[in-house]
Amino acid sequence: MTSFESAKKLFKLISHSPFDFFIASCFVIVLATVELPLPIFMAILIDNIIPSGDTKNLIFVGLLLFGFRAGASIFQVIQNYIVAIIINDFTANIRKSMIFKMLRMPYQNYLNAEAHGMATRFSEDVDKVSEFAQHTIVFLIRPILSFTFIMTLMMFWNVPLALYCLIIIPAITLATRLIRSRMQMYSLQQKVCTEKLEIKIVEALSNIKIIRAFTAEEIFHKKADVEIENIEKSSISFKLWSEFANKSIEIIRTLNQIGFIFFAAWQVFDGNLTLGGFIALQTMADGVRSPIAQIMFYFTNFSSKAVSLDRVYEVIDQKQEQEDNHHLKKLEAIEGNIKFKNIDLIYGKTRVLNNITLDIPKGQMVALVGPSGAGKTSLTNLLMGLVKPDDGQIYIDDYSLRGIDIYSLRDHMGVVYQESILFNNTVKYNMLMGSANATNDAIWEALEIANAKEFIENLPNKLDTIIGVNGIKLSGGQQQRLSIARAILSNPKIMILDEATSSLDSTSELEIKMALDNALKDRTSIVIAHRLSTIVNADKIIVIDKGKIIDSGTHQELIQKKSGLYYELYQTQTEGLENYKQSK
CATH class of the missing domain: 3.40.50.300 (P-loop containing nucleotide triphosphate hydrolases)
Structure with missing residues (x-):
């Protein structure tokens, strides 16, 4: 994805709240203009009011300066509040879009190892993109407006000094060009390694039984250590180049500032500039250098933030089933x-x-x-x-x-797999996966058909009992009967049983077979089985x-x-x- 495409997609996401964005833009414009008169007032104060000892005008100008500063502070608070609303709304929308696509993308996509690393994109990458969006308002839109307004004023006042301030732009651009590509490379490495680590952790925790059984903790530990070290290396490299970029901008900015002071002082010595004008233009020059530095900071970090935007859009752009x-x-x-x-x-x-x-x-x-x-x-x-x-x-x-x-x-199908896929929630929550609007009476009826009613009634909180991750608080037979009850809750016309009894002992298998005989009655059913005793009828x-x-x-x-x-x-x-x- 090119920088233009990244920027286009980012602005598209931000503009999901057009009214808030418009109001924030208005406050940005006000903030960019409200401080423009301050250098002019300072020049008048130093060149005219103080030498003449005009106390009345001194107080008046002082109150004006205070009023502008106070107004700017109030507008700043309001702008920050509106920007916070936009960014939070932006973050919520992008996460909703990602969840929507994650749950609806083609089944084959879930078979890839990368699918298990999507949580990183959902959390870390979305946070980076949100930060990117906020920086777009704070470090791009407002600085561009401030630069434009202040530079226009400087051009009317003193063209040579205004042009001198512009030297900083090509200097910073050249200094940070190489740095940007390095930052993008290390940022991508860091995210890929983090995703790989997350996949390994999920894999290890999901199969902890096997790891314990074969005392394979050390094997997985070493694999995780490799990714952790890779993350550390890429993170250090990224921070090093990021710091190098910031210091480069700071050094160029300082050199420009020193040169400006000498250049402006020379004009004062020659009588082409008053002392008040010197102070005013120096203040304006700072007002120009600061936006330029912010804009360059934004573009220096653009590539690394764009990596997160690309990874988020890889999910959002997924085709649906x-x-x-x-x-x-x-x-x-x-x-x-x-x-x-x-x-x-x-x-x-x-x-x-x-x-x-x-x-x-x-x-x-x-x-x-x-x-x-x-x-x-x-x-x-x-x-x-x-x-x-x-x-x-x-x-x-x-x-x-x-x-x-x-x-x-x-909606007309019920499915029971070999491994009971249950959620770490209540019995009722797991049952409602089969039919979201089912009543308690319907749930109990389905449990009775699946020969699961009795053991559910004996649970501490009955339907409101938490059954643990993958139903670990239940026996294998109980888990499977609960899965059968869930499958028939919506009264499906078609039932699919994929090795539903292969992992159970003989006693549990008999219980499940009785439950299945009830569940499959008057339904079209496809049964996959290795135990032929379960399909003789x-x-x-x-x-x-x-x-x-x-x-x-x-x-x-x-x-x-x-x-x-x-x-x-x-x-x-x-x-x-x-x-x-x-x-x-």
């Missing part, structure tokens, strides 16, 4: 008929699904069976609209998925291998064939169970 769904059909109600027709799906160079055709009539339970990586979960991801097929069509009640508002379709079993459907039928039909992948899986599981019993 469905960019424009106004023309798409919203499904108010469905029967639950599903059809996959000639579906192909390719990830990278790997063909995950190959010419899949499958009809699932409403109310039927269809099980997907096959080895890991066969394409079972990819099929359900396609149905939910998380990924799009490279070829073929998916139909819901004769409506093509390509023409359906995917969010309206998901399925209306149809689809056997998938290497992205193709290689067999189908009921449990009995597939077993009676005495051959094929399903029969081999059944034999393996049955023999394994018998061998286990004999060993006991």
